[in-house]
Amino acid sequence: MPSPFAKVADLMTDETIRIARDFRPTLVIYPRLHVLGRLVADLLGVPVVAHSPGLPLDPEARLGSLEWLLLPSTCERQGRTLELTRPAAQIHPTPPSMLSDAFPPGWSTRYVPFNGSGGALPSWLLQPPTRPRVCVTLGSVVPGMGGVGFLKHVVEALAERDVEAVLALGGADLQALGPLPANVRVTGWVPLNELLPSCSAIVHHGGAGTTWTALALGIPQLILPQGADQPDNAEAAQRRGVAVSITPVPETREPIEAALDRVLKDGEMRAAARAVQEEIAGLPSPHDLIERLAALT
Structure with missing residues (x-):
C-alpha cells in the first residue's frame, strides 16, 4: 500500500517538473520527506540539498528504500529509478550539543521561530x-x-x-x-x-x-x-x-x-x-x- 507521501508526490510530479524546467534552477532544496525534489534535481542535472525541520534524520537509511516516499512508477515515467542522487547536504536547525554520532552529518542553522501572527493577539x-x-x-x-x-x-x-x-x-x-x-x-x-x-x-x-x-x-x-x-x-x-x-x-x-x-x-x-x-x-x-x-x- 503506497504511503500518503508517495501518493501526493505522484500527483505533484508532472506539474512540479514542468515548473522546474521553466524556472531552470541551479540548485534544488527539498523537505526531507518530499523526495520528489531529488527526482527533479536528477532530471535537471543540478545539485540537491535536503532540509529538515528538526533533527537531521535520514529517511532512506531508516526505511531501507525510498519506495515509501516515492513510487517506483513515478520515477519510471521519467525514465529514472529510485536510485536517485543523494543530497549534497542536509540543512537542519539542531544545535550541535543535541547531536550524536547516530545522526548523519549536516549543516546546522539558526532556528527562527515564526508561527504566524493570526491577527491581533489576545x-x-x-x-x-x-x-x-x-x-x-x-x-x-x-x-x-x-x-x-x-x-x-x-x-x-x-x-x-x-x-x-x-x-x-x-x-x-x-x-x-x-x-x-x-x-x-x-x-x-x-x-x-x-x-x-x-x-x-x-x-x-x-x-x-x-x-x-x-x-x-x-x-x-x-x-x-x-x-x-x-x-x-x-x-x-x-x-x-x-x-x-x-x-x-x-x-x-x-x-x-x-x-x-x-x-x-x-x-x-x-x-x-x-x-x-x-x-x-x-x-x-x-x-x-x-x-x-x-x-x-
Missing part, C-alpha cells in the same frame, strides 16, 4: 502573568487524529499547582478533559513565538515546530510523544537536559505530576534550556548559508 497575552504560565499544546495534527483526552491527567495536575495553564489547542473538542479548573485558560490558535516568552514551561506532543520553538526561546518542556518523529525529538531534548519525555502516556497522574514539578522547578533544566537558547542564537542564520549553498552549484 489582550491577556499583552500583560505579564501574575504566576507561572504553562502552555499546553498538541500542534495541528494530533488533536484531529486521536483527540486530546490523554491530556486529562495533565489538566488535573495543573489544577493543583499555583500556575496559569493555557490550553492552546485550536478548535479541538475538549469534552474528554471534563470540567476545566479555574486556573486553566482555553484559547484558540495563538502563535507560539508570541506565547512562549511569557511561559515558564510547555507541555506538548514533540512535533518539530513546537519543540524547536521552545528550544529557541529557552523554555523547559514536558513532552508526550505520539508518533512520527516526535519520539526522536523528545529523546534528543531529554538527553540534552531541557525536557522530560514520558511515553506511553501513563494511566496514573503521579508521573505527570513529578514531571511537571521538574520542568517548573528544576534549576539545572532551566539553565540547560537557556544554554541551548544561546547556542541556537549563535548558529549561522539562514541568510548566512546562501554563499555555502551557492558554492555547490
Whole structure:
C-alpha cells in the first residue's frame, strides 16, 4: 500500500517538473520527506540539498528504500529509478550539543521561530502573568487524529499547582478533559513565538515546530510523544537536559505530576534550556548559508 507521501508526490510530479524546467534552477532544496525534489534535481542535472525541520534524520537509511516516499512508477515515467542522487547536504536547525554520532552529518542553522501572527493577539497575552504560565499544546495534527483526552491527567495536575495553564489547542473538542479548573485558560490558535516568552514551561506532543520553538526561546518542556518523529525529538531534548519525555502516556497522574514539578522547578533544566537558547542564537542564520549553498552549484 503506497504511503500518503508517495501518493501526493505522484500527483505533484508532472506539474512540479514542468515548473522546474521553466524556472531552470541551479540548485534544488527539498523537505526531507518530499523526495520528489531529488527526482527533479536528477532530471535537471543540478545539485540537491535536503532540509529538515528538526533533527537531521535520514529517511532512506531508516526505511531501507525510498519506495515509501516515492513510487517506483513515478520515477519510471521519467525514465529514472529510485536510485536517485543523494543530497549534497542536509540543512537542519539542531544545535550541535543535541547531536550524536547516530545522526548523519549536516549543516546546522539558526532556528527562527515564526508561527504566524493570526491577527491581533489576545489582550491577556499583552500583560505579564501574575504566576507561572504553562502552555499546553498538541500542534495541528494530533488533536484531529486521536483527540486530546490523554491530556486529562495533565489538566488535573495543573489544577493543583499555583500556575496559569493555557490550553492552546485550536478548535479541538475538549469534552474528554471534563470540567476545566479555574486556573486553566482555553484559547484558540495563538502563535507560539508570541506565547512562549511569557511561559515558564510547555507541555506538548514533540512535533518539530513546537519543540524547536521552545528550544529557541529557552523554555523547559514536558513532552508526550505520539508518533512520527516526535519520539526522536523528545529523546534528543531529554538527553540534552531541557525536557522530560514520558511515553506511553501513563494511566496514573503521579508521573505527570513529578514531571511537571521538574520542568517548573528544576534549576539545572532551566539553565540547560537557556544554554541551548544561546547556542541556537549563535548558529549561522539562514541568510548566512546562501554563499555555502551557492558554492555547490
